[in-house]
Amino acid sequence: MAWRIVVGLKDGVRDARGERVRREIKENLGYRLQSVRTLDVYTVDADLSDAEIEAAANGPFSDPVIQQVAINRPLASDFDMLIEVGFRPGVTDNTGRTAKEAIQYITGRAFLPGEGVYTSTQYLLTGLSDKETAEKIAGDFLANGLIQRWTILAADELDSVTGVPVSVPKVVSDSTPKAQSINLKVSDQQLLEISRAGMLALNLEEMQKIQQHIADPQVIVERQKVGLGSELSDVELEALAQTWSEHCKHKIFSAKIEYEDENGNRETIDSLFKTYIVGATRDIRKAMGENDFCLSVFKDNAGVIEFNDDWSIVFKVETHNSPSALDPYGGALTGIVGVNRDGVGTGMGARLIFNTDVFCFASPFLDKELPPRLLHPRRIFEGVVEGVEHGGNKSGIPTINGSLVFDERFAGKPLVYCGTASIMPRMLNGKPCHEKQVQVGDHIVMTGGRIGKDGIHGATFSSEELHEGSPVTAVQIGDPITQRKMFDFLLIARDRGLYNSFTDNGAGGLSSSVGEMAEDTGGVEMHLDRAPLKYPGLQPWEILISEAQERMTLAVPADKLDEFISLATEMDVEATDLGTFTDSGYFHCLYQGETVSYLSMEFLHEGVPQMVIPAKWQPRALTEPEFAQPQNLDAELQKLLARLNICSKESVVRRYDHEVQAGTVIKPLVGVANDGPSDAAVFRPLLDSFEGVVVSHGICPNYSDIDTYHMMACAIDEGMRNYVAVGGNIDHVAGLDNFCWCDPVQSEKTPDGEYKAAQLVRANKALYDYCVAFGVPLISGKDSMKNDYQIGNTKISIPPTVLFSVIGKIADARKSISMDVKRPGDLVYLLGETADELGGSEYYAEQGELGSQVPQVDAETALARYRALNQAQAQGLVVSCHDLSDGGLGVALAEKAFAGGFGIKAALAKVVAGSTLREDKILFSESQSRLLVTVRAESQDAFETLFAGQSCRRIGKVTEQPELLVTGLQGQVLISSPIDLLKEAWQAPLREM
Amino acid sequence: MMSKTVKTIVIAGNGTNCEREVAHACKLAGAEVADIVHVAELLAGRVKLADYHFLNLAGGFLDGDDLGSAKAGANRLLHAPVVGSEQTLADQIKQFVAAGKLVMGVCNGFQLMVKMGLLPAFAGSAKQNCTLTHNQGGRFEDRWSWLKVDPESPCVFTRGLERLYLPVRHGEGQFVTDNTATLKQLEAMHLSVVKYADSDLNPTMEYPDNPNGSVASIAGICDPTGRLFGLMPHPEAYVHYTHHPRWTREELPEEGMGLWLYQNAIRFIREELLK
Structure with missing residues (x-):
């Protein structure tokens, strides 16, 4: 029988969780409830004695x-409405x-x-009389209908003896697992229907390729030997769909692109990935020669670089956008614990040392009706932050x-970037730890969690836009x-x-992990019925491609x-033995002794046809806005500090x-108050050593609306200057690119595909150009190419976004070095020139403008500057250093001052800028490669000598007076604000999130 | 007979997170042995608590804190049998304590000690009469806190100390007692060893100086012998000046304040247990 154990707080104990829920209901839905209290419910469905249940309960x-x-009795009393939320079966x-x-x-x-314990939460609401509102609170806030279900009872409906009726969310299945064969001798239209109905995300060309393969007489002969017919099994079709998915195969980055630039010059690019990403790393490594610190790039779950003679560093960044759009908490949690498996599952294994997170959302304060199936950005914000919090x-x-x-278009699809670094010994048992090799005859062993229907079609689902039929099983919940x-x-x-050898089970589950590992030996024999299941009734193909979490596959x-x-x-x-790695040449799966898949390894891995994508670049006709310099620049600065892209993220x-x-x-x-914004992090992975890992990133989707070439260049530069600001060694640094794009393939759904594809090409060109110029090899990366929302006539495409992560x-x-000013009297230097580059800037955005003059990066000058800065840091001449990014010089000065608790007096007349540049533009231009440094007065000569011949201007000094005082080109006072006031403007917007 | 080396153990596994830095702190403080031992090794009977002087229960999320912080972890120690004996690990810990040895629980380790009834253990009673529950703010937080040390406390870990500055990193750190009598007894016996304080070292109930709303600002307590000590803030997270959040702007000594607690423990072992 099933018991219900209800646990609640004793009378007089404050229910902090309930109070938070009450607050959030008001913030999210606008309902003012008198009170919310919470109870935890355990439904125990197991053969236990009364004494055992009491021992557990107490x-x-x-x-x-x-x-x-x-x-088995209610605890709830004194409420108007009871809402109990529990999980759906499975x-x-x-x-x-x-x-x-x-x-x-x-x-x-x-x-x-079949026995189990299931949890649910009871919310006791007062100040609410109608069920309709309760239903809305449950459906729109307390629960996520994709994964949860709920019961609502008014006070008079609760049975005072038995309480809420027992409901056991046990998975019940009456299906008999059996592989089905699929007839592919059908029309093109029917082929597409098979793909669509099965959530396979295969296009016509791919379906035809499979159709032809299975019709090949030689293939049929080989299949008959293992007892298969001339039709494909569902196991095989699913394995192909998963292996060939955009998510796993990166078909767009591998495509042939026919590119035409604005002058009509045409070129054919055979794989963006090979040409620009692998190409950049190859050329940089060649140039580094003996100093090459890369150990393993692109081939494993993560990239590996040298840390010192004994240790290497592993780094990977993933995205988990689509699942986070549906279930922000579960999606983001799974994102972080998923990328952690990449960090661990590289080479022969590594120990995790830190995570990084970058989120792109619409404003949590968005006040607009949203199209169907989209969650409000505030809920996404809350859920994602909590998911990553729990995961990390x-x-x-x-x-x-x-x-x-923040950008409003991220309402269509939030971006959730999760990064992780780990550390491994250079050598393990006499062999390089970053290498691994499966041997013929090794057993396939799966460890960790069990397999359920969770995450089925995750790989193919994330290869599509979010649409009405997006599957609920695509959502998984991680278990850290x-x-x-x-x-x-x-x-x-x-x-x-x-x-x-080993690898993780992420997208595509066993199909992906075992399929990839089997490439070492050239075959596999796997018994799907041996895999441990969460509950019975899974079909063989479901076992193969389930993305149930927390699993690794080992040889x-x-x-x-x-x-x-x-x-x-x-x-x-x-840990379960599922079969062996072979050299048979086949991806051979069996279920209860019968062959259910017999695909040649070659067809599985190499069979996918190369896409051909047209791309045509035409710069948008944009102009610079015309408006007079505002009278009150103090107010402008405060407005900028309060913008979501600039303000403090301390609460998160x-x-x-x-x-x-x-x-x-x-x-x-x-x-001074532990609340200033760092440019980058420094981490000591070995407690008995002072060698540090430095990690930073750059991301600037705002510039994509003008030109993705410069967006990419700026992202790289931002990552590099953040890195060097804290003292990262510019000659021992690697990069990692994560592209999040909207669908760039021209079609009826995407009539501007050629433009979007050209944007993609331009970003890749910049990636090559600037990585080579900076000498920063790319070691790993990922792309997520279908970040669109389309239901009915509403389409929302995210701005093309690249996260450029930097590790060294x-x-x-x-x-x-930290960014905060340290003491009065120190000299303030601005490194780098300021140009009329406000296109895509936060200042223009605040005026409701985009502009056209996007910042451009001069890598050669920047690199010389970063090298000199490294020298100054090594000589102990730098007391603080902060990069200039969103909001430019004005924002950087303010942040430096209030973080340090002192004032700054600075003169715009000292800034190197174009002679006609207006004062507000000098203050808020987002020209790249600039840094603000403070130096002790006695270090002035030594510091300036290091920067001889470079753009390095002493623009002011740190003052005891806690005020930011900026004078204009004529020496007049432009800005004079107490730092507390600036800090308050900067801290207020997201303080309560 | 044990040799004259100080042997410390940190139990790891099932969701502990801070075992490496705790072992490092023990080593820095002078312990000759600082073993990180997976709980499976203890349950298999291959490693015995009795071979050590100082037991560390490190921070983390035992079993995800799914049933409330450290609840499932406490249940395991109370019920899981040690192979080849009639005992549980809880029995072994009781013998360890009875032998006059030291136990320190930090964060999740403190939660574990309280929920197993190891603290405050008035007159040796194992009845749980205090707990650590959700922060008043309802959220996990990472921030540094000032702690005022009770100079009259019997706690051996804080001997000679007046103040500490350490990070708290928890969602369930609000200390509460079952009734005011318990609280009064804790205070009267000077078992409320460390209290959240403002920068002038006045104990406070004001957020964020008191980060979680703990009653009487209590951040950590000891048992009447002073040999068992638990606290929410993380001493192992401040053993070197580079751990301090403002080390780039303040003149700080090489050793961090958290290390003092481990040094006191090692000194006590040398002077009292190994003499």
Whole structure:
């Protein structure tokens, strides 16, 4: 039978969670409730005695100091409306899993198959009488209908003896798992229908390629030998759809692009990825020669570079946009724990050291009716932040760097970038740790979580725009603790040499992980029925492509299998032998002894036809806005400081543990009150060494509306100057690109595809040009190409966005520099020239303008500047350093001053700028490669000598008087604001989020 | 017989996160041995608590804190049997304590000690009479806090100390007692060792100096012997000046304030347990 254990706070104990929910309901929906209280419910569906249930209820399930418990009776009283929210059947319920384990410890007996614990939450609302409103509160705020369900009871509807009726969200399936064959001898229209109805995201050309392959008489002969007919099985079709998906195969980046520029010059680009990304790294590595610090690029789950003689650093950034649009919490949580598996699953394995997060949202204060299926940006903001918080904090990984970027178009699809770095020994048991190789005969072992229907079609779903039929099973919920236990186990297994290779199960599940690993040996024989399932009833193809989380696939040599499995068992990690890696040449899957897939490895991996994409660049006809210089520049500065792209993100940063592992030397928040905005983070991965890893990023989608070439260049420069600002070594630094684009393939749905494809080409050209110019190799990256929303006639495409992440090293972390001014009397220097480059700037945006003169990067001058800055830092001449980005000089001066708690007096007349440049433009231009540095008076000569021949101007000094005082070209006072006032303007907007 | 080396152990696994830096702090403070031991090793009976002097329960999220902070973790220690014995790990910890040894729990480790009834353990009672619950703000927060040390406390870890500046990083750090009598007894016996304070070192209930709304500003407590100590702030996160959030702008000594707690522990072991 099933029990219901209800846990609530004792009378008189404040319900902080309930109060927060009440506040959020008011913020999100505008309903003012009198009170909200909360109760936790455990539905235990297992064969247990009354005594055992009581031991659980009064033991691990409740806290005797503050909580009370009721078993099979209600605790709820004094409410107007009760809303109970629980998970739908099959949705990951982490608390339910922990509760089940707790009961097993008490009884000493394992639960039987089918037994389980399910959790739900009761919200007791007062100040509310109608059910319609309650329904809206449940559906629009408390629950996400994709993964949760709810019950609403008015006070008089609650049975005072039994309480809310028992409901067990157990997965019940009456389907008999069996592979089906699919007839592909059909018309083109029917081929497309098969793709559409099956959520396969395969286009006609690809479907035809499969149709031809399966009709090949030689293929049929080989298939008959293993008992298959001349029709493809659903297992095979799903494996192909997953392997060939945009998400896994990067078809757009591999496509042949026919590009025409604005002057009619044509060129054919055979793969953007190979030409520009791999090409840049190849050329840079060649130029570095003996000094090449790259160890593993593009071929593994993450890139690997040297850290020192004994250790290497692994870095990867992923996006998890589509799932986060549907379920912000689960999507983002899965994003972070998913990229963590990449960080661990590189080479022979690495230990995670830090995370980075960059989110792009629409304003949380957006006051507009949204099209169907879109969640309000505030809910997305809340959910994503909480998801990443739980993913990072619970996993014990500090989140040390990140950004929030706002643009209204991100209402159509939020961007959720999750990055992770890890550390591995250079050598492991006598071999390079960043290399791995599956051997013929190795066993396929899956570890970690079990397989359910979660995340089915995630890979193909994210290869499409968000539409009406977007599947709910595409949403997964991560389980950081199961994953953490698995990682603890894997690092021990690694050091004991118990496996030859491994990789994570992310998009595409086993199909992807086993398929990719099998490329080492040229074949695989996998028994799908041996895979452990969360619940019965999964079809063989579902087992193959499920994206259930927290799983890794390993190649374990036969003579190590027993030791591997028994270590896993002892450490409470599930490990299952699914078959062997072979050299048969086939992706061979069986279900209960019968062959259900027999695809040649070559066709599976190399069969996808290359796309051909037209691209035509035509610059938009844009002009510079005409408006007079505002009278009150104090007010303009305050308005800029309060803009969402500039204002303080402290409320979010504090929710992330940025100090666990005790290695964070430059934290995200710095300065006299621990609240100034850092440019980059410095992290010490080895507690007995002062060598540091430096991490930063650049992202500027605003500039894409003018020219993506310069958007890309600016993103690279921003990443590099943030990196160098804290002291990162400019000669030991690598980059990582994450493209998030809107669909660039010309079609009926995308009539401006040629333009969007040209934008993509231009960004790639800049990526090559500037990485080579800066000498920064790319080590890994990812693209997400379908960030559009389309339902009915409403289409929202995100602005083309590239996150350029930068990782490198500082020899001595004790020489790191923070951005805050340190003491009165220090000299303030501006490095770099200021030009009339306000196109796409925050200042123009504040005036409602775009402009046309987008900032351009002069990499050669910038690199010389960054080198000289490195020297100044090494000589101890730099006391603070801050980069100029959104909002330009005015914002940087203000931030530096209020972070340090002192004033700055600066003269615009000293700034190197075009002779006709207006004062407001000097203040707010976003010209690149500029930095503000403070230097002690006694270091003046030494500092200026280092920058001889470069643009380096002493524009003012730090003052005791806590005021930002900026004089204009004639020496008149332009800005005179107390730093407290500026700080308040900067802190207010997102303080309560 | 144990040799005259100080042996410290940090239990890891099932969601602990700070074991490496805690072991590092023990080493820096002079412990000859600072072993990070997975709880599976202890449950398998291969490693015995009795072989150590100083047990560290590190911060983290045991079992995800899914049933409330450290609840499922406490349940495991109370019920999971150690292979080859009739005992649980909780039994072994009791013997460890009875042998006059030291235990420090930080953050999740403090939550674990309180929920197992190891703290405050008035007169040796294992009944839980305090707890740590959700911050008043309802959210996880990472921020640095000033702590005022009670000079009259029997706590061996804080001997000679007046103040500490350490980071808190938790969502469930609000200390509460079951009733005012418990609180009064804690205060009367000087077991409320460290209190959240403003920068002038006055204990405070004001956010953010008191980051979670803890009753009587209590950030950490010890048992009447002073050998068992738990606190929410993280001493292992400030053992070197580069851990301090303002090290780039303040003149600070090489050693961080958090290290003092570990040094006191090691000194006590040398002077009292190894003499």
